[in-house]
Amino acid sequence: MEQIPGPAKERLLHLMRILEQAGEGKISSAGIETLTGWARDTIRKDISWIDGGECGGNKGYDPAVLVPAVRKALGLDRRRKFCVVGLGRLGSAYLNMQGLDFGEFELTAGFDSNVNRVEILKSTVPLYPAYKMAEVITRFGIEIALLCVPSEAARSVADRLVAAGIQGIINFSTAAITVPPEIAVRNVSIADELRGLAIRMKEG
C-alpha cells in the first residue's frame, strides 16, 4: 500500500468523498464512471491498490466497506493537528469555519505577528504571537500550517515553519514558497481557482 501512485491517490481521495456523500447501497464501477468521468478500468485498477479488488465484483462496491479501507490506505485514519498562520481576513475566517471540526484534522492554534490582533480576536482555539510559533508547534506536535500571511511575508514565514518542524503547508498567498522536498505543499489561490474553472467553461 506504500506504492500507490500519486494520481491514483488523488482519484481515491475524490472517490472517498463521493462515496461519503452518496446514500447507502452498493455502487458499481460503471456508476462511479458516471459520477466521475474516469474510465471504469481506471477505477477498478485504483481500487485494486486498496483491497485486491475483492470488495467489488458484480454486485458493486459497498461504501461502508470501501470508505474506511480507502481512508486507511491513504493514511487518513489518524488525527493530525494543524494551525492557521496569519490572522487577517482569510486566516480569521478559517479560525471559526464550519466543517473543520471533523475527525481527521484538529485546529490547534492560530498565529499572527500582530500581538494586538492576537489579543483582540475571538476564537475557540488558542492564539499566539508569531514569535512563539516554533515553541507551540513543537509542544503540540502540529504537523500542518494554513499559510494566510500577506504574499510579501510568505517565504520567510514558510522558512520559519519548516525550521519549526512543520510537515505540510497549504499556501494561500500568491507568492511561491520554496521548501525542502520532504515537506508537502499545496498552493491555493482564488486566481488559480478562477482560471481552473474558466478553462472548463463554454465560451459565452
Added chain:
Amino acid sequence: MEQIPGPAKERLLHLMRILEQAGEGKISSAGIETLTGWARDTIRKDISWIDGGECGGNKGYDPAVLVPAVRKALGLDRRRKFCVVGLGRLGSAYLNMQGLDFGEFELTAGFDSNVNRVEILKSTVPLYPAYKMAEVITRFGIEIALLCVPSEAARSVADRLVAAGIQGIINFSTAAITVPPEIAVRNVSIADELRGLAIRMKEG
C-alpha cells in the same frame, strides 16, 4: 484548439503559472520536467496542442511567446466578471483580497441575504441584497460566482445562480451542489485541501 483534452488543459494552466513566475530566459522540456514532475514527452505533447511544437526545439521554449499562446488557447485572453455570494467571514475576506485585481477576472458584485450586512460592510465593489441577484448578474454579464453561503443554503442559492444565467460556480461550502452539465463547478473546501496535502505527507 477546441480539442485540447481536460488533463492537458490542467497541465498547460499549471505550466503557464510556472512560466509566469519564472525569470526570463528560455526553458527546455527537461527543465519543465524538473519543475513539474511531468514526463518531457507529455510536456511536448501538451505544448503541441498550442503551437504545433514550433516555439520549442533545441533552444527551449521562450516564456514571452509561450505564455500568451497558452493563455489564448485556454480561453483566458478575455476578461470575465465574477461575484461573491454570501458575505460571511469567508465571503467578506474575498471581497477585498489582494491579488484579485488582475486582468483575467473582474470582481463586479457581492450579494448577501442579510440586508443589514450588505449596508454595513465596507467594500470597493458594489454590494446587493440577494433578491437582486438575477437582475444584477444579467445587467453586468457576470459569468462566475464564488459561492460562500452556509452549506444548508448552498443548493438553493446555486439553483438561483444557474437560473440567473451564471456559467461557472466555485463552491466553498461543504454541500454538494447539482447543476446542469453545461455549468462548470469547482468544489473548494479546507477539509479537501487538508486531505489532499495529508496524502502526500510522510508518515510522522
